[in-house]
Amino acid sequence: MFDITLLWSAMPALLDGAWLTLKLTGCVILLGTTLSIPVALCRNAHLRWLRAAAHAYVLFFRGTPALVQLFLLYYGAGQFDAIRHSVLWPLLRDPFWCVVIALGLNTAAYTGKTLGAALAAIPPGTREAARMLGLGRAPAFWLIDLPLAARAALPAFGNEVVLTCKATALASTVTLLELTGSARLLTSETYAPYEIFLAAGLVYLAINYILMRGMRTLEASLNRSH
Amino acid sequence: MDTLHGFGGQLLLGALVTLQLAATALLLGTLLGAGICAMQLSGRRALQAVGNGYAAVVRGIPDLLIVFAVFFGGSLTLAALTGRYVEIDTFVAGVVALALSFGAYAAEIGRGALQSVPRTQREAAGTLGLSRLQTLWTVVLPQAARLALAPFGNQSIVLLKQTSIVSIVGCDELMRKAAEASGATREPFTMYLATACIYLALTGLATLGLEWAERRAARPLAS
Numbered sequence: 001m002f003d004i005t006l007l008w009s010a011m012p013a014l015l016d017g018a019w020l021t022l023k024l025t026g027c028v029i030l031l032g033t034t035l036s037i038p039v040a041l042c043r044n045a046h047l048r049w050l051r052a053a054a055h056a057y058v059l060f061f062r063g064t065p066a067l068v069q070l071f072l073l074y075y076g077a078g079q080f081d082a083i084r085h086s087v088l089w090p091l092l093r094d095p096f097w098c099v100v101i102a103l104g105l106n107t108a109a110y111t112g113k114t115l116g117a118a119l120a121a122i123p124p125g126t127r128e129a130a131r132m133l134g135l136g137r138a139p140a141f142w143l144i145d146l147p148l149a150a151r152a153a154l155p156a157f158g159n160e161v162v163l164t165c166k167a168t169a170l171a172s173t174v175t176l177l178e179l180t181g182s183a184r185l186l187t188s189e190t191y192a193p194y195e196i197f198l199a200a201g202l203v204y205l206a207i208n209y210i211l212m213r214g215m216r217t218l219e220a221s222l223n224r225s226h
Numbered sequence: 227m228d229t230l231h232g233f234g235g236q237l238l239l240g241a242l243v244t245l246q247l248a249a250t251a252l253l254l255g256t257l258l259g260a261g262i263c264a265m266q267l268s269g270r271r272a273l274q275a276v277g278n279g280y281a282a283v284v285r286g287i288p289d290l291l292i293v294f295a296v297f298f299g300g301s302l303t304l305a306a307l308t309g310r311y312v313e314i315d316t317f318v319a320g321v322v323a324l325a326l327s328f329g330a331y332a333a334e335i336g337r338g339a340l341q342s343v344p345r346t347q348r349e350a351a352g353t354l355g356l357s358r359l360q361t362l363w364t365v366v367l368p369q370a371a372r373l374a375l376a377p378f379g380n381q382s383i384v385l386l387k388q389t390s391i392v393s394i395v396g397c398d399e400l401m402r403k404a405a406e407a408s409g410a411t412r413e414p415f416t417m418y419l420a421t422a423c424i425y426l427a428l429t430g431l432a433t434l435g436l437e438w439a440e441r442r443a444a445r446p447l448a449s
Contacts, residue, residue, distance in 0.1 A: 059430075066387075167288070178287060
């Protein structure tokens with residue numbers, strides 16, 4: 001039968017898991033957003049091979065499941081002695097960083113695509129005006145182009161944040177006890193899947209509701225007229 | 227030399243199961259989505275609340291959690307019903323979980339498309355003497371279908387990729403075959419890279435098909 005007290009008693013353990021979910025989401029978003037800038041720049045580059053490389057990168061990460069990307073890194077990297085003896089090995093041996101790198105590369109492909117389109121949509125006059133004011137190419141990019149493009153890409157980015165939070169559930173497949181992983185462990189201990197998965201679902205809903213609200217607020221504050 | 231150590235056939239067999247999973251979940255999920263969408267647009271407050279609530283809840287939780295809930299919850303329900311321990315079929319559990327998730331997205335896509343058809347179209351059809359059902363079938367749905375095609379297609383491609391998580395509960399699809407091959411050959415990178423290429427080919431073909439359908443749907447209407 002459904003046992004509501006069990007739902008409550010599972011909460012402390014699930015909230016521990018939720019904390020790891022949040023940490024993963026934060027690190028993935030940080031890495032993904034940072035990487036999305038070079039991806040977006042390369043997609044709009046004049047050099048053909050840079051554009052081709054960026055397109056191939058986006059094609060691979062958008063065309064394959066995130067789970068394959070994660071397993072390719074977590075299980076696959078150990079196949080090569082060169083990697084096992086390199087300085088990167090302590091990082092790649094750690095499931096936490098594997099998830100952050102794999103999902104970070106994944107979300108960078110999605111965000112890079114939107115950011116690239118947003119950059120390409122900036123009217124050339126804006127850039128010319130910046131040049132006329134004596135701004136160099138780099139300052140013009142950081143001060144004019146990127147803020148404008150970021151504002152245009154923000155709604156899609158908000159969705160990406162929620163998708164990333166949900167994607168961190170994959171971390172449970174590489175031994176991490178984040179929210180889904182803790183729920184899975186708790187069900188095998190209590191054998192009460194209804195209560196525990198319902199409780200975990202409620203925590204996810206709460207997290208994603210807050211994330212979505214936060215992104216809406218950010219959008220509204222950035223879009224107000226100056 | 228065979229770089230896949232004879233596991234190529236197994237991977238292709240897995241890809242076949244992946245396609246079956248995706249196709250079945252797509253069909254069931256679309257039916258579910260149509261039902262949820264009908265509730266959302268029914269105009270009855272209670273039904274609307276259920277429809278909107280379903281779409282919001284399911285889109286807010288990870289698919290993997292839904293897969294676990296269906297698999298373990300389903301096994302427990304079956305055990306309670308039959309009085310003995312039965313392990314639920316992983317393919318069925320996978321299809322149900324993926325369809326539950328896809329239905330929520332499909333409902334939102336359908337709702338958005340139907341609401342984008344201008345109200346005047348419905349009014350004009352009514353003036354011409356068409357019944358509500360005729361209006362829906364011959365006037366509103368054809369226009370909404372065009373609008374829904376691109377997002378629906380994209381969500382179907384997401385579904386195709388999401389079938390990989392069903393391997394976690396042991397469904398014998400592509401990802402599971404890759405894990406088995408990795409364990410047997412101790413060459414996980416090779417196996418998962420080959421798997422990634424198969425997924426890439428599948429999503430690539432689906433994308434080309436979708437682009438073709440979009441071009442067709444964008445043709446001007448016959449006058």
